[in-house]
Amino acid sequence: MIDQPQTGVLVNRLGKQSVLILASVLLTAVSTAIVAQNQAAKPKRINQAIELLAEGQPIYYTGSHSGTTGTYEQGVKDAQTYADYISYDMEHAPFDVKGLQEYMRGLVAGGPDRSGHRTPAVIVNVPVNGMDAAAVHANAWMFNQVLATGVHGVMLTHADDPGAIRAFVEAVRFPIHQQGVGIDGLPEGRRGVHGVATAAQIWGVSQEEYEEKADPWPLNPNGELLLGVKEEDKYALANVDENLKVPGIGMAEWGPGDMAMSLGVRAQGEAAVQDPKMVAARSKVLAACKANHIFFLNSFSAKDVVDMIKEGVMVGPASPETAAIGRKYTNRPQPF
Numbered sequence: 001m002i003d004q005p006q007t008g009v010l011v012n013r014l015g016k017q018s019v020l021i022l023a024s025v026l027l028t029a030v031s032t033a034i035v036a037q038n039q040a041a042k043p044k045r046i047n048q049a050i051e052l053l054a055e056g057q058p059i060y061y062t063g064s065h066s067g068t069t070g071t072y073e074q075g076v077k078d079a080q081t082y083a084d085y086i087s088y089d090m091e092h093a094p095f096d097v098k099g100l101q102e103y104m105r106g107l108v109a110g111g112p113d114r115s116g117h118r119t120p121a122v123i124v125n126v127p128v129n130g131m132d133a134a135a136v137h138a139n140a141w142m143f144n145q146v147l148a149t150g151v152h153g154v155m156l157t158h159a160d161d162p163g164a165i166r167a168f169v170e171a172v173r174f175p176i177h178q179q180g181v182g183i184d185g186l187p188e189g190r191r192g193v194h195g196v197a198t199a200a201q202i203w204g205v206s207q208e209e210y211e212e213k214a215d216p217w218p219l220n221p222n223g224e225l226l227l228g229v230k231e232e233d234k235y236a237l238a239n240v241d242e243n244l245k246v247p248g249i250g251m252a253e254w255g256p257g258d259m260a261m262s263l264g265v266r267a268q269g270e271a272a273v274q275d276p277k278m279v280a281a282r283s284k285v286l287a288a289c290k291a292n293h294i295f296f297l298n299s300f301s302a303k304d305v306v307d308m309i310k311e312g313v314m315v316g317p318a319s320p321e322t323a324a325i326g327r328k329y330t331n332r333p334q335p336f
Helices: 005-039 048-054 072-077 097-110 133-138 140-147 163-171 196-204 207-213 235-241 256-263 269-274 278-291 305-311 319-331
Strands: 060-063 085-089 121-129 155-158 227-231 252-253 295-296 314-318
Touching: 005 269, 048 060, 048 121, 048 227, 060 319, 072 097, 097 121, 097 140, 097 196, 121 133, 121 140, 121 227, 133 140, 133 163, 140 155, 140 163, 155 163, 163 227, 163 235, 196 207, 227 235, 235 256, 235 278, 252 278, 252 314, 256 269, 269 278, 278 295, 305 314, 305 319
Parallel strands: 060 085, 060 314, 085 121, 121 155, 155 227, 227 252, 252 295, 295 314
Antiparallel strands: none
């Protein structure tokens, strides 16, 4: 017969073993669930924004015109963003390519993101105003330096003229890609090969694969770069129908802040947006987007996101709450 002290020791040992077994079972279950989720979330493309648009899903971005903190540590933190892409502003914030490079390295270190992609997509507002082709050609070096950091897209600000937009597409393409060349006067790409090595490291691909994939979508169905134009003043508005015919552009916005100033609308906020001149401007840009199969960018809010999607808005800045409402409405599969 076992005495009381020995019985207590035996029970304690059995209790500890049970806890260890239970912990092991739980750990195995969690690991299995994580593996299953990662397999289910296996990305189809490098650029999540393109992947979603190709599936007919609206995309929601985060970012500020005040700029993004260009550090490795901020990149690590932002790797788990709720958004489908990060709008990295260097139009009004400092043009700091070194900071952008460190940020991209941080995104890789903090990834993969919640959708299983190596990093969230990053699209940069580059401080090149598309007033005409000469202005874009003179500043094409900015596109080269930004793309070499491994970003996934570029926005051309104040894209006023078809010649400027052609020069923009020309500047970001490698000459090996011929889709669309000659259509509407689109020239061959002029981007140089140096810089490929650093960008390929961020994408997690070979240099050869980067060269094949670093091309505008949907002009190139296999391209992983998303190019956008800001039709945000009266000059762009006058040419918008011709501007958006240029091959290589994936999305366009009407830039209500700058548009209001250009049109002489002095009201602020909602009052500005509702001004008849602004309503007409927005309608004209939206119509040109639809006519040319380009995705329209407009701000979303929790109150209007569903109506915006119904109207045809496919890209926009959004809070986590707003993005959640939009994703639920379009039955977007998880994980986001």
